[in-house]
Amino acid sequence: xxxxxxxxxSLVEKLKQLDDYENIAGAIQSGVDFLTGHTYETPVFxxxxxxxxxxxxxPLLQIPELWDDNDRLVLKLIASPLAWNECREAFLSAILPxxxxxxxxxxxxxxxxxxxxxxxxxxxxxxEIGSLMISHSRDGNNFDLSPLKFTPVRKFLQDLIxxxxxxxxxxxxxxxxxxxxxxxxxxxxxxxxxxREMEYLENILLLPDYIPDQQAVSxxxxxNNTDKYEPLVEKTTTQLAALPDYAAAxxxxxxxxxxxxxKYNQRLLKAAYDFLAWPDAGTRAPESACSQVAGNVPPGNVPPGxxxxxxxxxxDRPAAVPYLGDLLAQKRYFHPEAFxxxxxxxxxxxxxxxxxxxxxxxxxxxxxxxxSQLDKALYIDQLWPYTLHKLKSVRTLVAVILAEHPxxxxxxxxLLGHKKADQRLTAVQILCKLDDAHARELLQHALHIxxxxxxxxLMLETLGGHTLTDTDDLVLVTKLxxxxxxxxxxxxxxxxxxxxxxxxxxxxxxxxxxxxxxxxFLIYRMSRVTEVRPDVEAIPLLRLIDRTRSGDFARAxxxxxxxxxxxxxxxxxxxxxxxxxxxxxxxTLREDIQxxxxxxxxxxxxxxxxALALHGSNKALRAVEFFSRRYRFRKGVVGAAAMxxxxxxxxxxxxxxxxxxxxxxxxxxxxxxxxFFEVKGETYRAFxxxxxxxxxxxxxxxxLKAIPVATSRExxxxxxxxxxxxxxxxxxxxxxxxxxxxxxRRWSVAKWQTVxxxxxxxxVFANRLAWAxxxxxxxxxxxxxxxGQAMPKTLANDAVVFPENAYITLLHPAHLDAATLQQWKxxxxxxxxxxxxxxxxRPITLSQNYADVEYDYGDASMENGLPSGFMExxx
Numbered sequence: 001x002x003x004x005x006x007x008x009x010s011l012v013e014k015l016k017q018l019d020d021y022e023n024i025a026g027a028i029q030s031g032v033d034f035l036t037g038h039t040y041e042t043p044v045f046x047x048x049x050x051x052x053x054x055x056x057x058x059p060l061l062q063i064p065e066l067w068d069d070n071d072r073l074v075l076k077l078i079a080s081p082l083a084w085n086e087c088r089e090a091f092l093s094a095i096l097p098x099x100x101x102x103x104x105x106x107x108x109x110x111x112x113x114x115x116x117x118x119x120x121x122x123x124x125x126x127x128e129i130g131s132l133m134i135s136h137s138r139d140g141n142n143f144d145l146s147p148l149k150f151t152p153v154r155k156f157l158q159d160l161i162x163x164x165x166x167x168x169x170x171x172x173x174x175x176x177x178x179x180x181x182x183x184x185x186x187x188x189x190x191x192x193x194x195x196r197e198m199e200y201l202e203n204i205l206l207l208p209d210y211i212p213d214q215q216a217v218s219x220x221x222x223x224n225n226t227d228k229y230e231p232l233v234e235k236t237t238t239q240l241a242a243l244p245d246y247a248a249a250x251x252x253x254x255x256x257x258x259x260x261x262x263k264y265n266q267r268l269l270k271a272a273y274d275f276l277a278w279p280d281a282g283t284r285a286p287e288s289a290c291s292q293v294a295g296n297v298p299p300g301n302v303p304p305g306x307x308x309x310x311x312x313x314x315x316d317r318p319a320a321v322p323y324l325g326d327l328l329a330q331k332r333y334f335h336p337e338a339f340x341x342x343x344x345x346x347x348x349x350x351x352x353x354x355x356x357x358x359x360x361x362x363x364x365x366x367x368x369x370x371x372s373q374l375d376k377a378l379y380i381d382q383l384w385p386y387t388l389h390k391l392k393s394v395r396t397l398v399a400v401i402l403a404e405h406p407x408x409x410x411x412x413x414x415l416l417g418h419k420k421a422d423q424r425l426t427a428v429q430i431l432c433k434l435d436d437a438h439a440r441e442l443l444q445h446a447l448h449i450x451x452x453x454x455x456x457x458l459m460l461e462t463l464g465g466h467t468l469t470d471t472d473d474l475v476l477v478t479k480l481x482x483x484x485x486x487x488x489x490x491x492x493x494x495x496x497x498x499x500x501x502x503x504x505x506x507x508x509x510x511x512x513x514x515x516x517x518x519x520x521f522l523i524y525r526m527s528r529v530t531e532v533r534p535d536v537e538a539i540p541l542l543r544l545i546d547r548t549r550s551g552d553f554a555r556a557x558x559x560x561x562x563x564x565x566x567x568x569x570x571x572x573x574x575x576x577x578x579x580x581x582x583x584x585x586x587x588t589l590r591e592d593i594q595x596x597x598x599x600x601x602x603x604x605x606x607x608x609x610x611a612l613a614l615h616g617s618n619k620a621l622r623a624v625e626f627f628s629r630r631y632r633f634r635k636g637v638v639g640a641a642a643m644x645x646x647x648x649x650x651x652x653x654x655x656x657x658x659x660x661x662x663x664x665x666x667x668x669x670x671x672x673x674x675x676f677f678e679v680k681g682e683t684y685r686a687f688x689x690x691x692x693x694x695x696x697x698x699x700x701x702x703x704l705k706a707i708p709v710a711t712s713r714e715x716x717x718x719x720x721x722x723x724x725x726x727x728x729x730x731x732x733x734x735x736x737x738x739x740x741x742x743x744x745r746r747w748s749v750a751k752w753q754t755v756x757x758x759x760x761x762x763x764v765f766a767n768r769l770a771w772a773x774x775x776x777x778x779x780x781x782x783x784x785x786x787x788g789q790a791m792p793k794t795l796a797n798d799a800v801v802f803p804e805n806a807y808i809t810l811l812h813p814a815h816l817d818a819a820t821l822q823q824w825k826x827x828x829x830x831x832x833x834x835x836x837x838x839x840x841x842r843p844i845t846l847s848q849n850y851a852d853v854e855y856d857y858g859d860a861s862m863e864n865g866l867p868s869g870f871m872e873x874x875x
């Protein structure tokens with residue numbers, strides 16, 4: 001019997017969320033048609049790509065013993081050779097975890113019978129079935145040799161391998177010799193055919209380019225039973241040494257020496273010297289000890305380059321120290337972690353060797369952190385020449401160390417006068433690290449003459465942006481622009497392609513036009529910011545600009561930026577236009593963000609929502625809030641960036657995120673609770689009734705049955721479109737308020753009046769819900785309801801008095817006894833109030849510890865909405 005459409009609808013809806021759904025829609029639809037009985041012929045696919053899409057239907061399958069006609073349709077859908085080849089991995093990944101589910105003996109037997117029969121029909125041999133199950137169980141991707149615990153899959157595999165004929169066992173061993181180590185197969189083999197154990201292990205320990213796993217396998221074997229496995233590990237290590245495979249030999253002898261030092265120390269020492277003398281040690285030895293089996297670094301595994309240095313120092317220190325010094329003098333390969341071994345083993349004696357490594361151009365990023373662990377008196381004087389090093393990373397590391405030099409201030413001051421910018425930057429780094437009064441004085445003096453912007457930015461960061469003491473913005477800006485001009489920063493546009501003189505003028509608040517130097521200073525300083533925020537030296541000038549007249553400039557600059565393809569390196573221009581732009585610019589930016597999301601330029605979209613939040617208008621912030629909800633899960637980096645931007649905006653305004661979102665509820669052209677319009681010289685008012693529909697009052701306050709006949713078509717159409725415009729807002733606020741009911745969010749009386757009594761949409765919510773008034777001691781004072789603009793009333797129809805410091809929440813049934821709750825239900829019925837969501841009928845699930853839960857988890861879960869969003873996504 002075919003699937004009902006409703007059964008697979010949720011799966012299809014999830015598939016539609018895939019980024020490439022348009023490319024696979026045809027194949028998906030052919031699968032849906034077959035599963036729902038619209039077609040009876042199994043779809044035929046000509047390409048592997050289309051056949052692979054049938055794997056999306058595999059999650060519909062039940063546990064094998066429950067397979068019915070519907071399941072057999074899915075199995076038939078992936079049964080053709082091409083489809084099976086493309087979908088086999090997905091099938092096994094989905095079904096194999098089901099095989100270990102609890103069940104009766106008979107159901108488990110039936111489960112494996114159906115499963116293996118289907119695999120045999122696809123051409124799998126018994127050995128292939130067993131090996132596939134071992135691979136997909138993931139139980140063998142480790143180095144665990146403990147006895148297997150019972151599961152249905154392991155029991156089945158144990159019986160399967162134990163009963164296998166010799167030729168089938170040969171096939172198993174051959175398969176897993178090529179695949180490499182698998183602890184599950186090994187334990188099954190030992191249990192069923194112990195005579196083949198050493199054959200399998202020897203093959204594993206001789207696999208080429210398998211050192212991390214050979215090292216891990218040898219370790220667990222020797223730990224498990226040294227007497228039994230020492231001959232095997234010794235044999236394979238000797239064979240590898242004879243190849244010669246110096247890295248593998250070193251690893252093997254190291255493990256053997258750990259258990260039998262008297263027998264193997266000398267062989268280990270020879271292997272270590274052989275490895276260090278190996279000309280190709282740096283290129284052929286494995287740099288990473290990452291396991292091909294487990295995908296991580298097995299505990300105890302040490303890179304051969306580190307093991308060799310440690311071994312010679314342990315076993316032959318008098319000869320090893322000059323030998324290793326010679327290697328460093330010859331600039332021979334040294335593993336990065338081996339420098340730490342030198343420090344650990346030799347302490348202060350390592351300082352000359354590490355300094356020699358620096359002189360011979362070994363990676364200073366590896367050597368300097370190790371050197372800094374030693375007594376500074378041993379090396380710090382010899383680090384000053386490295387302030388001239390060609391690499392910025394090296395100079396930065398040296399600066400951190402040299403800041404602790406007894407003469408750091410004096411020598412950094414000298415370096416601050418160097419003719420090269422790189423060295424002056426290093427001096428600044430030392431002074432910034434010192435961060436004392438004299439260092440800050442030097443930085444302050446150098447700041448406005450330093451032409452290297454990296455150095456200046458570091459100074460500004462250290463000085464906290466407080467570079468001048470003037471309190472008047474115009475005086476401050478004039479000085480900053482003058483200094484920048486003397487540093488030759490304003491002689492040309494910030495970007496070669498930017499014709500900044502063709503841009504519309506910018507105006508100061510006093511009505512004067514910004515000079516070219518001021519405008520260039522603004523763009524130049526914004527170019528120094530890597531995040532989406534205003535530059536510290538640009539902020540005073542931004543405060544002086546008349547935002548009401550800067551829209552033309554912002555749009556022209558944004559167009560110039562967009563014409564460059566929206567280069568990520570130029571995002572500072574987008575930030576600047578957002579800081580200056582009007583609502584038209586905000587709408588353009590919103591559209592571009594949506595385009596960037598659609599075209600998968602997600603990093604641009606992240607910066608875009610940050611810039612949109614900086615714009616600061618309600619329209620812009622509503623768009624940011626929309627992006628935070630729309631992309632909570634899919635393309636979640638954009639949603640997260642939007643949420644961060646909202647949180648930052650709220651913090652800057654000194655309000656909570658909820659309060660910010662409260663302030664963004666649109667008014668849809670209403671002034672307060674009314675929208676005024678004229679008909680033939682008479683003024684009428686529109687308001688929203690309790691169904692969020694426009695209702696109308698004449699100039700005497702009498703409610704009309706309909707909009708006046710003579711109303712213009714434009715006005716009529718505006719009111720007709722209102723319901724559609726408000727739909728998303730109503731849906732969002734309904735969800736928020738229902739969430740706030742459970743969370744028992746608090747509003748101060750003043751905030752509640754602003755949110756619910758002055759906004760046309762929120763006033764309808766106020767009229768269709770019951771409210772609770774608490775005092776500052778969290779004691780319930782009263783419950784009340786609202787009717788239009790009238791004073792809120794209690795259950796007894798008395799006017800509510802709002803005490804000072806009281807707060808308001810949505811009324812939860814948990815606050816009422818049964819009799820009062822019933823009275824409220826009767827009151828709503830009497831007033832024909834239909835709550836926007838179940839309120840009085842809500843089940844009482846709040847425990848006595850509710851307040852503690854709110855306190856402990858409220859901020860994390862309720863401010864960002866992620867848990868509720870996750871639950872929504874999961875249906």
